[in-house]
Amino acid sequence: MDNVAVVVDDLEAAVAFFTDLGLEPEGQARIEGPWADRTVGLDGLRSDIVLMRTPDGHGRLELTKYHTPAPVGAGSPPPPPNTLGLHRVMFTVDDIDATIARLRTHDAELLGEVVRYENAYRLCYLRGPAGIIVALAEQIG
Structure with missing residues (x-):
């Protein structure tokens, strides 16, 4: 890719x-x-x-x-995470809490909360620029 x-x-x-x-x-x-x-x-x-x-x-x-031409969908509410098509973009980060704090200065909003997935990751979804969903993963195990 x-x-x-x-x-x-x-x-x-x-x-x-x-x-x-x-x-x-x-x-x-x-x-x-x-x-x-x-x-x-x-x-x-x-x-x-x-x-x-x-x-x-x-x-x-x-x-x-x-x-x-002007982009389509401007001003529309952003689609929920279960909308068909491209779902989200995920990034691995070293410190999920610090990353969220930095991204909040850009009006990023958590869609849910930071959760632990088994003993492997801390994960979250947040809404970024133009309403896109950005997922963050911090490896913990």
Whole structure:
């Protein structure tokens, strides 16, 4: 897998959120033109992207801000975790409590609570930029 893309309404805020999660900006670009229209299937596409790299260098997250056409679903309530389609993105963290505290400064909200899964992990789901669900896992065993 090369990357997973997430459409956001505030690119700068999303970059700050995922930077505090431990990802690093790897590059950015303006995407537009006939090749982009034909690839994505949208006429008049113009977007900005920032590629974020995981600390281990093995994963990337593409944050995309569409300028035209306008993104669909803006202003709608975010879907619940059991909605069909892409479910969530999970990250391993060293300290789940400290990570949650940092992400709360970006208006992240826990969907439930931090729980222990057997003697292996502490886990939680939270809502991040553009309403996406971000899961955190801290290995404990």
